[in-house]
Amino acid sequence: MTKMTCLALAGLIASASMAQAVELRFAYASNATPTKEAMAKFGELLAEKTNGEVTVAYFPDSQLGGERELVEMVQGGLLDMTKVSSGLMESFSPVYGVFSMPYLFDNDEHFYAAMDDASITGPVFESTRDKGMIGLTYYNSGARSFYLADGPVETMADLAGKKIRVMQSPTSIEMVKLLGGAPIAMGQDEVYTSIQQGVLDGAENNEFAITIARHGEVAKYYSYDMHTRIPDVVLISTQTMDRLTEAQRAAVIEAARESTEFHKQVWGAAVEAEKDKAATEFGVEFSYPDVAQFQQAVQPMYDALKAEPGKYAVYEQIRAVAGAQ
Template sequence: MSKQTGLRRRALILSGAVALPMIGNARAQAGRALRFGHVQPPDGEVNRGILRAAEWLRERSGGRLRIDNFPASQLGGEREMLTQVGSGTLDFCITGPGVLGGWVRSISILEAPFLARDFPHVLRMFAHPSIQGSFRQLADSRGIRGLEPWYYGTRHMTTRDRPLREPGDLRGLKMRVPEAPLYVDMMRTLGAAPTPMSLGEVYLSLQTGVIDGQENPLPTINANKFMEVQRYINLTGHVLVPLVPVMSQQSWTSLPEADRELVRLSLRDGAAVSDRLVAESEDRLRGEFTQRGVTFIESNRPAFQAALAPMYQRFEEVWGRGVFAQLQAL
């Protein structure tokens, strides 16, 4: 199955996914601006999807509801914005399960290295009872409501001076990771020195040598111009990433049920745009990067996966015994 064919199946699979409970509120809304903060660049695929969601919501609500978009870390890093969403001072942000794992640790499994085969597999995982329970906990205890996932791409590692053919090649390198415990542990297990930081700080840190490398999907690497200051793209393919739009539970419950459905459908429409653009970019960018003089390294993926065995054992209690194997088998 091609990547884009798989993504087109998302609506079918999502019919049973992330069916978190909805709480009714019949109060009519005379007009509402919903603030959406995120770290993605303005010209990136995800931001274009958010803009499409905003357009859809404005049109379908007759202008009663709108999304005010704040890209490129204008409102802070991912952890800061999640805190704002939980407190009700921000309506939306979008982030990965690894970062959400800082709030409900078991959610981090959705970004576990070498777990997912493709994005339809990720969508099936979101429908698993253990994952549904984790998202209910996120809403009930943290005030953060998870919505349907978006496709963010497959993560690869980039480096300035050293190709990464085997796990041992990472030893001692300062590697940027998202502000998420799972990624910190992953890099430490592989022998690197993990350096958590917001996406907006990465380019300058690469340029000045504060860090030696980073890891992200090809469209994110391209949108943030990281290959201006990196030499190698190492095809580790270690995580197939879902992004999760999250909404303040306070904001969600303040909307009438009909408006909640409009919000949900607007984000699904935005996801369709973003997912398609990400898949097209991944198909196109390898050739474009090669033409720019970037060196691609075929990393030994089975060796990287084997090197992470101690991390899987440490996280077994966090994720739930046997859950990794259950999700992998879906």
């Protein structure tokens, strides 16, 4: 074999190697530290599983837009991946609305058992395939509770007429209405100034909103009614999956699931740390209302759910998991 032939073959091998290299563009909005760590872990795991063939480039903290814009970019193939609240996904696939139903999950153990059940989550994650994207995995985003500027929520009377920020989710909007509040859908980045200026009386979210988003500076009363445990979902463009090899697709799926297991390990301790920080650094007061009245008030949502067989079937699956624990 001549020297020229050897050089030509080396060039072809190098070109083939370069052709196999894939960089996935993963953008997301502002998030709690454990979730950022889990997304970073996904990239590390994927690189390991593909021997560096598939890597991830991150665009954090809304650099490329808010959650809705990022979903639409993934949908159109302009972005490979994103991580958003499943509450937002309800407007792309109604079945996601089940996860926003109030008092659906009894506790963290029930939440994880249901979300890890592929017979429950698999069809939901696949429900947007015809829209150009699918769900890969989920992350815990905590239990959402109400927090107000002018006092705790001890009974429904404390929510009456209060302007409460909610996600752009029809289910979340209906829940706050039934609890007597006045829901206002807006982006997370507008909440602080809206409470500060009196446009909002409060919001509903997990403990990280109090500290990371610094809402504890303008809303000092956090009431643990824990009405929802709405998971986050990691999305990937179907165009992206289609251009990957079978082995690369398998690695993406495996790395995503393992990143969820990593997230479980760090989430609980992080929540407790943020709660302590909210109390000591922001002076937030925590209360624990009796939620029986709240649960009764939202029952019409479950009555109405029966008219949507697809959603109701998922609801029954999730509740069956609670009974099996």
